[in-house]
Amino acid sequence: MHNTSHIAQRLLTTYDDMPRGERKLADLLLEDVGVVGQFTAADLAEQAGVSKATAARLFRRLGYGGYRDAQREIREARSAELAAPQVPALSGGTLSPGEYLDAEVKHLVRSFEALPADQVTEAVQMLCAAAKLWVVGFGEDYPLALFARAMLIKVFPDIRMIPLSGFPVPEEFASIKPADTVLAFGVGRRNPELRNIIGSSRRAGAKIILVTNTLAPGDKRGADVILRGRSDGPTLFGSMTAPVSLITYLCARVASRTGDSAVQRLQHIESIHSQWAEESSSNE
Amino acid sequence: MHNTSHIAQRLLTTYDDMPRGERKLADLLLEDVGVVGQFTAADLAEQAGVSKATAARLFRRLGYGGYRDAQREIREARSAELAAPQVPALSGGTLSPGEYLDAEVKHLVRSFEALPADQVTEAVQMLCAAAKLWVVGFGEDYPLALFARAMLIKVFPDIRMIPLSGFPVPEEFASIKPADTVLAFGVGRRNPELRNIIGSSRRAGAKIILVTNTLAPGDKRGADVILRGRSDGPTLFGSMTAPVSLITYLCARVASRTGDSAVQRLQHIESIHSQWAEESSSNE
DNA sequence: AGAAAAAAGTTCATATCTGATTTTTGCAAT
């Protein structure tokens, strides 16, 4: 019943009712609720830039007797997690479009609100300056990676997808060079392969942009830029909406920076498209 | 220079520093900053459930002399927008996150507003009742189709993707039966192959759900249910955000309808995942 | 077991926020 994200769940549902100070702490916790098990309340308070009292109040508001209760729950959940895998909450009854839309809009707003402008700029620069682009996304992140590639291919001629179905990853990835940039997606389940990729890229001296959701503690090390997109939704599945919007924005910025050459390339693509259309219609 | 979402921009950057009441109003405005031009401060305050005074304070905090200033700015921007017919692709300068977010949120809201409840219900029923599911998406729609598949595979054991790389479409598609349901994506460029698929499906007697962005009168023929998601954006690329959100909702409804068996399947998937995780970590 | 240390919880004065009320402003009609 209870699992790690019980706290995360409550943080999200209560978030709107929190005062500013508590939100600052909540933001910290949403990045990785695991820290509750590892640090003292005072540590967390300090890191969030609020007083201990505020921390105490937050956990009260969440419905716990106190910090210790929450800590105990996290630790129990942690060990239980290994025994019985968690299943995302399936809200009973039919989810109304209104509720859903509301949650989606909030995700979007929060994601963009939490997006540091300089990080985006840096990511854009890294993408534009790259000798070669690598787009990486395993498992649930694969569709996301495909999206990114579909957009970027309109601007840059040469983009490598990882994984490339049918080809072993290490061999493909061997040719990465220091001047390259890697755009990696780690929104879904934590993936050891992704970590390997990030590690290898780092060792090769390449730049790394990681798009992830809030709960990704360990993967931090290694990426030059991290873009966070909220993805926990009211549905059975995580919501990829915010990440999709985020990378669309990123790609738009890249295209706008690339400027004229991007437009030329697009026109070229259009002309090829219409040629194909003519041919296929004349064949019909 | 100034555009509609100078306000949206400021709302975003200031959001962190706002008290709760002002945030409630900010959330409302972020859904559509245009309302500032159409309503009085009192109206907006009432709709957001805060007092007029709070509204006044918000606009102060945003840096305006008062509500009137903000209103004037919005109206000027509005008329300037009409005067200079929007340059579709790369508006000069950098696309601000505020503008972009504003457009995305509008897309989402509009898409869901325009979504007929009975159509969704019908689509859900068709998906649940299907003997076999086919997910179709060519070209730019391929990532979308992958998204849908990634979610539906958690609920249904057997889903066919079209196109399947390396296999000719007609051969793959030959085995479609009247009891099957086809979930087709036609958001991007109009694709002759998609038409063929829809045609073939119809002739085979299968049910068809089409997710698209256009009113496309011609494509109506054939699809039993049509779900529209806005996709024209302020960016060089179309925005897939609304369609992504839409199918996530659709799949959530499907999962919620399928109920217990979906949960069981998810648990099974989770257990397989954790087995894999254990194995790979013990190998390291 | 008992003292020292550390962490959690509590209190209270201060600062901040909020909505009802009052005052001012802008605008139209005369």
Add this chain to the structure above:
DNA sequence: ATTGCAAAAATCAGATATGAACTTTTTTCT
């Protein structure tokens, strides 16, 4: 110009949130 009126801004008292200092509980070490 003046008046009337509706809407916006300022005011203020009550409510709420916050951090510093303080007390209690738990842990640790001898």
